[in-house]
Amino acid sequence: MPLNRREFLKQAGFLTAQASLLSSLPVWAVSPGSAFPRTTPEAQGVSSEGLLNFIQTVENEKLNLHSLMILRKGKVIAEGWWKPYQADLKHTLYSLSKSFTSTAIGFAVSEKRLRVEDKILSFFPDKAPTSVSANLAAMRVKDLLTMSTGHDKDTTGPISQTDDWVKAFFEQPVQHQPGTFYVYNSGATYMLSALIEKLTGEKLLDYLTPRLFKPLDITGADWEIDPKGINTGGWGLRLRTEDIAKFGQLYLQEGKWQGKQLIPADWIKEATQAQVESKGGNQPKESNDWLQGYGYQFWRCRHNAYRGDGAFGQFCIVIPEKEMVVVTTSESGNMQGILNAVWNHILPAVGQLGSAGVQQELKKKLTSLALPLTPGSPTSPLTATLSGKKISVESNAQGISQVQLNFHGKDFTLMLKDGTREHRIEGGIGYWKLGSTSLPLTALKLTRSTLPKELPTRLATSGAWSDEQTFLITLRYIESAHYDTLRVHIEGDKATLKFRRSLSIIDNTEDKRPVLEGKLA
Template sequence: MSSNRREFIKQLGAGAAGVSLLWGFPDSLTAYPVNTQKLTRSTSPEAQGVNSAGIINFLDAVANSKHEFHSIMILRHGQVVAEGWWNPYRPDLKHTMYSMSKSFTSTAIGLAVHEGKLTVEDKVVSFFPDKVPQQVSDNLAALRVKDLLTMSVGHEKDSTPEIRTEDDWVQKFLSLPITYQPGTRFLYNSGATYMLSAIVQKVTGQRVLDYLKPRLFDPLGIEGMDWERDPKGIDTGGWGLRVRTEDLAKFGQLYLQKGQWNGKQLIPAAWVEEATTFKIQQPVPADNPGAKEKSDWLQGYCYQFWRCRHNAYRGDGAFGQYTIVMPDQDAVIAITSQTSNMQGQLDLIYEHLLPAMQGKSLPANAQSATALKTKLAALSLPPLPAQKTSPMAAKVSGKIFKVEDNTLNIQTVSFNFGKNSGTLTFKDASGTYPITVGLGKWKEGVTSLPGTPPNLVVTKVRNITSASLAASGTWKDDSTFEMLWRYIESPHHDRVTCRFDGDKVSLQFRNSIVAMNPSAKDSRPELRGQLV
């Protein structure tokens, strides 16, 4: 993970003519049937020149690591050779992409460039003459679309924390001082990607999500996607997209195929080349010049893609959301996960999966392929262990606790315990929010409880008003009930600890983002209740 991104997490934890019918304006777009573009599955990894044993070794290494994988798909020669989801995550579920979203925004810019709606040399201020400050500095006047694409705005720090609390993000971004000449210094800057999204909406009249639908999503058979928005209804661009793992894999395969899909050129090959090749060098630590040899965050930045070692490139998002394109191996790897060490994940790929790719095809190995299939089917993240019930369960079941005033505005909490599950219900002035947990197993549901799901980039607008979750619970002792809430369309989870003391109860929240920083505290208050 880049130092800029780590610092951002730390801050938040603490508190033209076309070549097919597709090219043209919306009224001439080809209509594509959705949900018909499933990727081809290989009969075995060996049929595509991948050693099954190497994938097994990779999965074993993941199991013995501190990385929490949620899904993986491995493609070779255009076919899926291995795929797996760690239960309770599933292939039909979307997943929050965080900065993996940036590569989709970059693609929208490329399509708009091809349609003649803008160029990468256009000045950013030209799109928003009504939002520029009274005095436009020379550096702001010089800022180009290309500088946004390459994360070389010239800011001293990432603009995202500054803009995300405002009502008008564009105006706030344009008001920030640009210290350095645009195009000369790399600084990871999600606000720059947001501005790309705002520019697409300005020149097309459509949100990036809607603009990409007939041009990218429909042809690839991607459906059900959504994207967070700012208070003005502009897609956040640098984060906030939710798609499925197979959608990531398709996106990577499209780029590997130089923008071609089913015989149609969805993205110009020239743009694919331009967008995925070296544009600017990230700062190499002066005290560790050798770091570049081992870091995939120091191989150069492109147009919202990162260069990797081994001549690969990738889109990536915080906590390990990846589309990794490996042209030399004719391979694509898509991953969703939660980790504090994204470099460690890439290292495992290079150590195990890269050498497993050994040519056009390999001799069949039924035993190894069967073992891999079995292992992939058994992937899971275990629920909290089942414990004998506590006498407290019967005492509090059906009872209501009045909660002290709190910033979540929760008024009461109540509990109901059964043999195999338990339900905790929160109530505020707007309604009730029951969450049912399995005892020794996962129990799936949906919640709209305020404060859920955890999100790295909290904004004024709550675009996603409910969250799918799988929950489990256990009695740690006779008076302590702990719950694990996995938000299964997100990288994150919550641990909620309920402590009973006579006629009192306290509830403490700790989300998995702040849990990565031992000194950080969850922004949600401890809830204290008294039996009614």
Template sequence: MTLNRRNFLKSTGAGLAGIGLFSFLPEPLWAAVSENSSLPRSTPELQGIASPNLLAFIEAVEKEKLGLHSLMVVRHGKVAAEGWWAPYAPDLKHTLFSLSKSFTSTGIGLAVTEGKLKVTDKVVSFFPNDLPATVSPNLAAMRIKDLLTMTTGHDKDTIGPLVQDKSGSWARTFLALPVEHEPGTHFLYNTGATYMLSAIIQKVTNQNLLDYLTPRLLQPLGIVGADWETDPQGIATGGFGLRIKTEDIAKFGQLYLQKGVYNGQQILPAAWVEEATAYQVPNAASTTPAHEWNQGYGYQFWRSRHNSYRGDGAMGQYCLVLPEQDAVIAITSETSNMQAILNQVWDHILPGMKPAALPANAAAQKALKQKLSSLTLLPAKINSNSPVVKSISGKTFRLVDNHLKAQSISFAFTPTTCIFKLQDNQETHQITCGLNNWAMGESRMPGEPPSFVQMEPKEPKPKEKVAAFGTWQDPNTFVMTWVFNQTPHSETVTCHFEKDTVRLEFNDSVAAKAPERPKPRPTLEGRLA
């Protein structure tokens, strides 16, 4: 599983797609918009969760440097604990990566419910104009169910050839690939298979997947502002690219926990929920040591230990549903060890869940509340000054030629901020760094966008939300940290000053998790003008 995700990092990189307008269908086909878009709040003990266990979980993931960005624990339909590591925040969306797959699967369930398709339908039947000259028996046999269960018969994940395709038709590229095994017999994590589910939904509904889900799923759950990356033809990528808020992830899990019911309305048939989250196929050899990636696979849902199931995404995006505890746990993060986060859930949060409400524990609740309200990714110590500031502040450094076509940079210091500017052949890009806190802004800094999938660039390139801080590592080294806080990713920019020269070294946070990924920005060198 780790290898497959690393290959996904290597072969893909993510642009951002806009939101289309959905076509209105007859009202009975979906539930009414949720009147109360927020989940109700409570305290841990009232919902039978021990506050010390929650605090222990937070302390453990921080000690292990597991890179959490947000946590929401829901029990009996109420939020018992929630927190965001600044500069991540409740009102910000977060890239889901493969957690998107579970939403795509839900779209298939809704289409099945509306009679638009069956899971036994053959994949080739939806793409008569995209088939190869010779359709192999294995390709002809492939069903929607095989896409759902990642048993298409391929030997390799197909997403690489799709995102690298120059023809403009990902479906045609998928169908042209060899299918080495009989479909339904061979599990392989295959993000291209999920894309095909999205493409099928667009074929049978004449709507982009996000537009199709909006009135049927997102609006009833009170999920607003979602966006989903698309392929060159405007088809939602399906297997990745959805961005929603942490609470939206929790609502989605609550819908499944409640067998498709939300706010008293049956949004998704209970039978589909059971089918989608059940053990459909084995996903590892029986001799594999027990962990979260050998418990079986459903319809774009993973089975987990403790009779739970989850949707999850690369670098630690989780929607964990625990039916026996009547609980949902939503987590966003950037980690290279997804199993370690789940281990901490099992070691700390699960044992703290009891069958009934617990006695009030004011001291423990206060300690937990203080911890949750002070979570931050800021380092423990920030040095906001250096004697170098006087000689460089407000002055321009001319840069040596580079492939970013960056021409000059400057640093303007105040007692509380550093305004960094980079001029290229198009415009002046600016990021403001707080010197003792996060400074929020937006930027279109040149270089690879702060995400995975290397798609054809959209013009103009959209600005990304960014939070930044700066600190003097030593008198001659200023370090900026840029957190693109609607994605899991950040960039550390180390600025070395020597006499009248500067050297900028960029280290993006994905590199530690996928060292084979190309470095997005070059080292920049400059001299005072």
């Protein structure tokens, strides 16, 4: 059972034997609301060599992790953040949010507010279409939980183009008998969020706060909303890495936290077992973690494990037989690659012992993780010429009318003007400079949903000259999974500016935003 931070620090054994370990950790290595003791892998029967091999694999295969936390028996045996990501920052969870939404339904069931066999339409009679099909009438809460609503395809696209997502969900054709046909459907999870709000009068986030987040000492969570202010449910939750680990440990402990049963153990078992056959991935079942079955917004994994799972590698992997929780945040185009690395390196490390030298090598590696800086040279013959010059930009769909770059030593300032607003971004040359920006995040989004108080958003920026005429800027939105690049190319008094978002880089596609043309004043 993990101790809270105060109780843990009171233990004299830690204060003496482990004081040097704690003092050697960087200030960002222990996140706010820390619940877990820190120890070495070997102290919990895990080889440091296996964990080091995991890190080397994800880096060699360019799986683009942002953070990692590994727990065994309620203790953190490895943790690290690839700079500029850091422990005190939240991170977008994408569909890992679904497992938290499922947990809210578990609380509601335990409070006898509903049953999983209840028909979903019975809670929203005012949103029913004029003609209700037999399949729609038969759809249960359980069918939403298990992604077996009977729809042929995900409903998220069509419902998110409207201003009333609940009404639009019920208007979608239900081609199959609910409970008999699986398709991954974030719109179904959204409906679970809408159901919680309908039943309780509270947003999903507010409902979960006293029941889940407060007992686990999770603070600062936020969640995206639809046009009517309903939390999106299927995506959009933001938490810190250790917050995700707390959630995984709670499930590993069958719903018990510091001696109190927060969620019934029966619900944990029901939610995390395979309720339906799942689909996904492009490999055979024996090597495919998307074909192991689906529970209540949890995926089954190989090795008798289960996981909460979000796009681009947001993972909360629970391995009961090894008493382990593995958490990653990421922007990876190869999610199966991350899971393969867990099974190939972390799992076999259990029950093995590593040397003191490897243990120190792992510790050093974990405290020096970093994503690549913008590649290129720190200076160019154009640096002095370009610095301070305003670039007047021709009319464009983004509404950007003026750009300015100012260089000062190892720092630079990017100024972007659109309409009456001026966006100022501070960047580092040869390092990540932390700051914030009021630039809209529309280009980085997969849906229309927004965060309350979304702007300004935290940012880490670096730049370099990719050649003598081109200055390249990387803008990492460090509480999301994504980044943006801006390429400023100068030919005489003409300037060409091109944005490219990280999703386009991962997919090897062109960014839909137009190339901007301008002139130096």
